Amino acid sequence: MSSLLYKDISINEYVSGCLLCDEAPCRKACPHSLEADTIIRSLRFENKAGAVNKLPHPLPCDTCDEKQCKEACLKGKINEPVPIDKVMKAISTEPKVKEDDVDLSIDFCGINCENPFFLSSSVVGSNYEMVAKAFEMGWAGVAFKTIGMFVPKEVSPRFTALSKESVPFVGFKNIEQISDHTLEENIEFLKRLKKDYPSKIIIASIMGQNEDEWTKLAQLMTEAGADIIECNFSCPHMTSKGVGSDVGQNPDLVALYTKATRKGTNLPILAKMTPNVGNMEIPAIAAMEAGATGIAAINTIKSIMNLNLESFASEPNVEGKTSVGGYSGKAVKPIALRFIHDMKVCQELKDAPISGMGGIETWKDAAEFIALGCENLQITTSVMQYGYRIIDDLINGMKLYLSSQGYKKISEIVGNALPNIVPTDKLDRDSICYPRFDRQKCIGCGRCYLSCYDGGHQAIKVDENTRMPILLVDKCVGCQLCSTVCPAKAVAPGKRVKK
Template sequence: MACEANKCLLCHDAPCSKACDKGLEVASIIRSIRFENKTGAMRKLGETDVCKDCSAPCMDACRKSDIDEAIKIPTMFAQLRNEKILVPEQSVDLSIDSCGVHFENPFLLSSSVVGSNYEMVAKAFELGWAGVAFKTIGLFQPNEVSPRFGALEKEDNPFIGFKNIEQISDHSLEENLGFLKRLKKEYPTKVIIASIMGQNEEEWTKLAGLMEAAGADMIECNFSCPQMVGEGLGSDVGTNLELVEKYTAATRRGTTLPILAKMTPNITKMEEPAAVALKAGADGLAAINTIKSIMNVDLKHFGSTPNVQGKCSVGGYSGKAVKPIALRFINDMKKDERTKNAPISGMGGIENWKDGAEFIAMGCETLQVTTAVMQYGYRIIEDMKEGLSDYLVQANMSSVKELVGVALGHVVDAGDLDRDTIEYPRFVHKNCVGCGRCYISCFDGGHQAIVMDEKTHKPMMNPKKCVGCHLCMLVCPTESITPSGIRIPKKKQEEMAS
């Protein structure tokens, strides 16, 4: 079901929905499945099986058929029904307060092109986003390049990671101040976070004051953009403790608003500049910004992407692939005595509600999104809010606040992990198709603990050799290998081997 949904083009003004003579929001249901919001998909599908004996005009209208074959929509919906998903009738309170500011839900647009003018942000607000960290404003306008984006592919997924070489807002200061004023006037309950970048202490102070006068609710200091032209800007600041201190203090002199210091991941210990920023006057932290990167070398012409007349530069890497790195840095800051109590606005690979819930469980109070919006549009907020609410209901939580930080205690030092027992994998042969992927991976990349039965063509485990690494489970394409849930002492395995 999920594989079929992943093939969907996620069309604008989707013809499948228009073609459905039963009134189903076909495209919306598929999107909910795609973004791991099955309860939301089932809620829209309804209890009555209106697809039964249907001629499937939705498939006839599917634009995917112009490329290869139409999405198997009736089959997908039937599989969804067969899962008998329990749809919560109630919802929970998604609002949260952070740095003394009230957010109607945790989801914000992060400081980037997705929140760079009035029209864009207004549309996002109308669809349900709680706020925006407006694209970074400075007293100068950058001279941008074309093209400025690149994507990393893997197998049939064209968007594993994303690279940009874009700088701060290319609108004038007057235009940006006008955007902020109008947005706050027309959407007073939405949160406006003004991201700023100065070139010296005076500029940081001046920008902070201008943002407050324009109606911003918070200030975000961009200490982390990795592709700025010129020294002493962006991540050059975030890796320099002296500059972090000076510019945070300068910003504090210019405003009474809460200040977030946006951290760079292009550093070993993020907690160091974070602690300095808090001591100098920041109220909270934002993490992570993009990661310095070079990607996709063209082996014919040897240029990289984005290709600007055969040349490229180091740029910022984002997207789903950076989520593990972001969570690691957030954990580090939440474990440090100097920074553990600071509110964090988390970002870095948040694509759906599940990603967002992981960041909240790791200690974040609000969430910022860019790359997923660039790929799928502002509409993803529907499944983000609905999916998070349904999860919290099923987890017996009445508010998103109850989720904040609950995962932190489960991350320990490597030396504190149980190293005296083994958990073997469990092989579920009824689901196995005998492809042998587990055997190949175990032999060539593991401990040669799997053999293929000559009669059944199914894998068999040798417990004398298995070390419980679970590589076989990770490569299995049919989910036929699961954790056993049983741990045995290593000494027992040693006795079997002998």
């Protein structure tokens, strides 16, 4: 009974330990050719329905006494192998989900894209071979790594990650600049990509240092076959002054360089916004009024992290020194969504097409951006962690979600969440939602009591005999801190009543 109560928690713990190997040894070792690695990967990327659909029937794990898969698991060299058989058996009881015909194509800036998933302007899309591989795997487009008139001198190392408890990759910092290829090399990459993949969409990201450079770069990218021009007004760690986020924080410069870019092209123009401002609408409006077609948001957030408390150096550590860099990854998603929401509810920007980015790892993340009004999505940090193969679950998970909800086209969910984000004074303040305790699931750990007493309203006490929580209704304010911290998912929002 207990295994059923905590099945989802157990599955998440099992698959989070998987190393997501390339050419996974577990798959090669399975005597029944079970694609355990792709099934686990689907679970890891919140595509449970897709994982269940991949299971064969009957499940070979039910009768297999051989342990080759676990013996081959490389996680076992670190501590314990992933219990592959338990994962497969746990999800085998789930019903398969019918995948109806769903159209993931969507128009963005007047251009039809086969799906909304693009590589964002970064190292993940920085030469012909890389982008060609991504296109072959199903990515609809690329915002090619920012091209300028100069080749920057880079540092080593330039990447580092932020960890928390057992999670090794909460956020990511980089101090990398624009493309380290010459202008001529980049133009050749774009020409070859458009010639070999004419149906894929190429966004040429550019960065000039003055008006003439912005105009000239736009001309060159247009001649090279780009479909869209993206103005990088937002890189947070350029060594030169007056470029990157220095521009994005100055609406006058945004307008000036957008106009200069427009002089050089008739293609759609995206203004890529910096989150290192309090109000993104101001530079975004300036860009649109100056001739931009749409907005790209957000770029990385200025950050310092991972101080060594012995040497007092920070990371990335370049001979004992570092600099302020760009923070990205899953941790920035709520910030990105906030900026996108603010622009979509702004009267001057509500009709502006938005290419959203910032912490997208799974189809669920992607769907959230679309539900807040994005028609295009760009992804980098997740690709850097897991590779281009994440496109499989982005596409499959999105299709299964849409079909399960009765949608036929991805465009049907664009902006659907906007009416539910309201000013704080519009929220219901005349009722209270008390927590509901599931006595079967409760394991008596006391986490809800500790958090409520030390960080809440002292509205929970613990039964001395059973260790079960008891709600003190007269003190409870319905903040739901207890349900947020419960490791057994034994606390949930209950009935809402008038105060």
